[in-house]
Amino acid sequence: MAIQGLTKLPVKIEITQAIKLLERLAHVNTLLGKLDVELTHSKASKQLMQLLSLQESVESTKIEGSQVTFTDMMESSLKKSDDSDIIEIQNYMRALQFGYESVENGYPVTTRLIKQLHEILMKGSRGEISSAGEFRKIQNFIGPTNRLEDASxxxxxxxxxxxxxxxxxxxxxxxxxxxxxxxxxxxxxGYVINEQAAPLLKTGIMHAQFESIHPFLDGNGRLGRILIVLYLLQQKVITHPIFFVSEELEKEKARYYDLLNGVCGDRSDWGKWLLFFVDASERMATKLLDQLNKANRLLTEGEQLIENEAERKLWITSFEQPILTVAKGVEMTGYSPNTVRKALHQLVDKELLYASNTERRNRKYRNYALLRIFVN
Structure with missing residues (x-):
């Protein structure tokens, strides 16, 4: 039988659950602080933010059933694509950027911003006809089929x-x-979690409540995951848009959906959901910190082999665009084709990038060492 009904906020959890949550929060907040410091001191902070945003966009749409990989997106950035899954991922990145700039400029996470983000998410995608930027006017349901009787x-x-x-x-x-x-x-x-609670707990509640309200006909899941990072930015838990949880949520997709459903109905269990969310946040923060550390070491080690500014610029560019062509290199650096081509060949000679001998036209130069860090 389908779960129905939703309680308004704030929420209450068991005292034992609250104790567990409060014990874990300090450690997760420490990890988030380290993430921010690592990115602040990185020579390629802008490039790595773009890469992490792309990784999040891929993982979040994967939860919705997309089969597009991180590498697919790298390849697609070299040419125009009309693949609907790729368009959705590109829209996700645009919505993330718009949301980040809005929060940075002092705009809070409000219904107005949420509608703007939804409109960006839906543009040109399969769900565009689903009243982009407008709340649904009809009843919807969540389930494995299109039949109401199968709804969860x-x-x-x-x-x-x-x-x-x-x-x-x-x-x-x-x-x-x-x-x-x-x-x-x-x-x-029990223990009440209200507006004065720790930001990470409020983030978990905000995400689950938004998903449960399900205000749009399509795109609720993706938008709800964007709100996670935007609210943490608003609360200054992080100062860069680098903390994304979608990858960890996707790994336990069935549990993720079950626990989201578990906050609804007459017997809502917010404690179980929040424990899961904080655990997923801890695992993701640990992984992101490891990725940033490895990427920064790779960048520094490569720079020690570099002899001129054009090489250095192309090397750093490969941290935003791990698969480059001469044309893309020209676009991203402003150098002439001959300068880019020569610098890329030098990076290949130093074994920092790889170019296949079988490619004659539109040759691709791949930063495989970086891709190994970010591709599971």
């Missing part, structure tokens, strides 16, 4: 969306006068 979860009715989104927005953006949301719906004993 039936979200709130369309006429309630604005009311629930207003509640979510107030939870996200704590009242400037310190007024808290009503808690009279929280009947049992």
């Amino acid at each position: 979860y039936i979200p709130i009715e369309a006429h309630l969306i604005n009311e629930y989104m207003e509640n979510l927005e107030k939870f996200i953006n704590t009242d400037s006068y310190g007024r808290l949301l009503p808690q009279n719906h929280l009947k049992s004993d």
Whole structure:
């Protein structure tokens, strides 16, 4: 039988669950701080941010069923593609960038921003007809088929969306006068997680509540995962858009969806979901920190072999675009084709990049050492 019903925020969890969560939060926050420091001191911070954004975009759309890989996206960036999965990933990156710039300019995560992000996500994609940037006007459901009787979860009715989104927005953006949301719906004993809770816990609640409201006909999952990084940026837990959890969520996709459904209905269990979310965040932060450390070591080791500025520029460029052509190198550096071609050949001679002998036209120069770091 499908789960129905959704409680407004704030939420309550068991005391034992709260103790476990609070014990883990300090460690995760330390890891997030190290991530920010690592990127701040990187010579290729802009390039690595682009790479991490692409990795997140691929992993998040993979949860929705996309088969496009990180390497596929690298290849597709060298030519125009009309593949719908590739368009969705490109839209995801555009929405991430728009959201990051909005938060950086002082705009909070609000319903207005959420609708703008949804419009960017849907542009030119398969779901574009699904009222891009507008809340759904009809009932929808989540399940393995297109039949209501097979649904695992039936979200709130369309006429309630604005009311629930207003509640979510107030939870996200704590009242400037310190007024808290009503808690009279929280009947049992336990630990209340309200607007004053730790940012990572609020992030987990925000994501699950948004997914449960399911305000759009399509794109809710992708948008909900974008909101994770935007809210952490808004709360200054991180200062760069580098912390993405989608890869860890995709690894345990069945559990992810089951626990999201578990916060809905009459017997919602927010504690289990939050423990899962914090654990996934810890694993992802650890992995990202390892990737950044390895990438920065690779960059430094390569620079020690480089003899001129053109080589150095192309080497750093390969950290944003690990698969290069001469044309792409010209576009990204502004150097002449002859200068780019010569520098790329020198990087191949130094075994920093690889070029296949079988490719004659539009030869590709691959930073395989970097791809090994970021491709599972």
